[in-house]
Amino acid sequence: MPIHPQNPEPVVPGHTDPASEDAAAPPPSGRPTGRVPATDGQPGVGAADGGPAPSDDEYAAELQELQDRWRRALADLDNLRKRHARELERERKVERSRTAAAFLPVLDNLELALTHAGADPGAIVEGVQAVRDQAVNVLELLGYPRHAETGVAFDPARHEVIGVVEDPHASPGTIVDVLRPGYGDGERQLRPAAVTVAKRE
Template sequence: MPIHPNQPDPAGPDHTDPASEDAAGPLPGASPPAVPPAGRGPATDEQPDLGGAGGGPAPSEDEYTAELKELEDRWRRALADLDNLRKRHVRELERERTAERSRTAAAFLPVLDNLELALTHAGADAGPVVEGVRAVRDQAVNVLELLGYPRHAENGVAFDPARHEVIGVVQDPDASPGTVVDVLRPGYGDGERQLRPAAVTVAKRE
């Protein structure tokens, strides 16, 4: 039903229409709402990153490429150093093994020499004890050969200063001059892996 102009508003004298308030603008004395600047989002406590953590310009693609190349070069040098270290370790280990094997075999030579001496004194005796000593001698010689030190006790071969040590020179018409007449002490090994040369007598040269 229509409201008479003289009748009071049913909503009460304090009732205001929100639409009318928005149209009329903010109340006198009220602060206007904060409006963010154009082109920016809502205001936050975090500051935008303007070019890296240090605030400087971002590295260029060329700088990234140079740094990657430097890291790759350092990686390759490290691999090369590691490979050289491995090879040097292998060489040193093999050298130590060879030296230790040579020392052990050289320490065993006096035992073998005593077996040789016992067989020399036995002469042509074919008793079981002599045969046992000869078997032990042959076994010891075989062990040294397996270690890389073959036995050299050949007569009638040409004298070789690398394998023979001259103990004496004899006149032997049945032997060619400069050849080995008799082996007084067998030699073991060859070249750089020689335990000792053979002690021999050599036919006199004319």
């Protein structure tokens, strides 16, 4: 009995068999066609997160670097604090020296007045007044002007009430007498003036 060969299925032009195409197509050059599956919810090796996670040694190195930076920052801060303290103390010494030097002429004039204590009493009084005016001028140059005005309104920021008096010639609430002058203004006030105030009606 003659054997008739089976006719192959007709081939459609431009069409290829998917199975044969997959079997014949080589994988991309040097690249794996798949990825290691993820386990326990963690991405597998070669996932799209940028590669494998850093090792324990890399974590330890980064931690050591951060600790070194922290220690250097603490050392720099401590050096800055010490330098600021030294500069502040130096400025204080300079200011004290400048203030003391400003009062040296006052002391010189006081000593000069004492050497002439046996002279005319009127001249001695005039000399002491001149020395007092010189000392007041020094304080004013240092930023502490003298306040000993009468007839002005009472100011609690500049005056300290020592007593209240009745004075028909003074307006109520005004300064009648200054018992102790004040020096300075505002935040630069050395002390307020001690005064008596006219009584309010």
